Amino acid sequence: MLTVFGTVALDTTRTPFRTETRILGGAATFAAVSANVFSKTSIVGVVGSDMPPEHLAALSSKGLDTTGIVTVEGGRTFHYDSSFDYDLSNRTTNKTELGVVAGFDPVIPEEYAKSDYVYLANNDPKQNIKILQHFDDPKLVVCDTIEFWINGARDDVVEMISRTDGVVINDNEARLLCKEANLAKCAKKIISWGSKFAIIKKGENGAILFTSDGLIFPAAAFFLDEIVDPTGAGDSFAGGFLGHIARRSRSDFSVMKEAVIYGNVMGSFAVEDFGVRRLLGITKEDVEERYTKYRNLVQF
């Protein structure tokens, strides 16, 4: 089993073309929905009683195990309000309301403890370190982190990385975390902290995988004519990446390279509609079809 821990949120997303209010979002949601297309996935998180039941029902209906989502009666769900500019490349945060996420003491359902694969989405690194102790003996633990934690708790982020097997991180956040402009040097630093690999995501410029053995895999992004909402692309990438590894039960370099492409593919689906809407609508076949399309696209 693959377990994803992180925020399950309500997002208000504003583009110059449309505004969607309090739709289902959150790093864990994107990653888990994405991973679940590949392999049985469970999700750990917390929501308030303002989370519409149909949102959680939509997740369950896709086979996602949502037993790990705690609802705090009378609490408010994490709410993120942001706006994109005209070309959808720059995001401005309008409001972040932590709600029930603040002070959440996560409980891992007993049956999740046996998970072979664990993904720690952009969460408090201290909480991530703590939650890891609840798992018996996962084969692969991967984490992401964001500017908020790098600026506020860099030592904890480094400590978290030292306890995980792999890091999936945005280019600019890697630079900020590593205090280093060159991405290869960033990856080396992350690996020097104890991670076996680092994947640096570069948005529309694809991603690069670096391993502790010195292997490298640069991948162009899947090409899309139109993007509707870039929210969650990176989390969906991570979900697809880990989901494929869980499906193969292997994480050698060759499987990791395929996983990077599946990550790209899932990120490309995520941005085709607001929130997780597109991801909830796709099938295994859609994913394989786009994977093949990607292979043909980059072939020469």
Next chain:
Amino acid sequence: MLTVFGTVALDTTRTPFRTETRILGGAATFAAVSANVFSKTSIVGVVGSDMPPEHLAALSSKGLDTTGIVTVEGGRTFHYDSSFDYDLSNRTTNKTELGVVAGFDPVIPEEYAKSDYVYLANNDPKQNIKILQHFDDPKLVVCDTIEFWINGARDDVVEMISRTDGVVINDNEARLLCKEANLAKCAKKIISWGSKFAIIKKGENGAILFTSDGLIFPAAAFFLDEIVDPTGAGDSFAGGFLGHIARRSRSDFSVMKEAVIYGNVMGSFAVEDFGVRRLLGITKEDVEERYTKYRNLVQF
């Protein structure tokens, strides 16, 4: 034959690690040296009597036809003085001395007029349009342009593009030229002006080829551990691209995709030393070896 028209320069390049003064450079030099590894190439340009004869001799010694380089006695060679920051990604121009390039009325040696392939490097678009009339019936004409001409003579740039078959351009210059943030939309606009294809170069993020048939080829950049001097990477890309097409005497999509990779490969060699030094030292075999290495790198 492939003819390259553009600046043959003396560059002063300053990185935080080393400064090299008045070394051989210029857009046409990089492009021609790069193209000549693939196919017989000639170069058209102008230098002053301060150009050290050993620089031109170095070009001829590699089999490059330099008959088209005019030396203006008593004149000064185009001189470009620039500095890079610590991570070699931002360049600051310290000084641009046009010298003999200002008011140069290019003469095309008669034997060049039969060229099948013409590359117009970052030159005055009016001069580029004019020089095209001297060629009999080239199969493929490709141009590049830079911020200087886009800001100062945008209409001429568009006119030049309408008379060429393909455009090779940096991402930020494409955005500036097309007044459009999205690169796919930039490419569409360039193609709408009459070009059959547009290649958008993204530096360390690779390049994307767009054709008028709606075909797309995104390519990750060749991965290098260390860069010495980024000068000329884009021009070397263009030279490798057109050089491979000239060698194959074909420019269908499949050859163009290979050509993009050869362009990447040549760009990756160019940045391994100051100026054209590294390009002058490589062989066909080195190029094929790196092409194969690239293929293995991106394969999954």
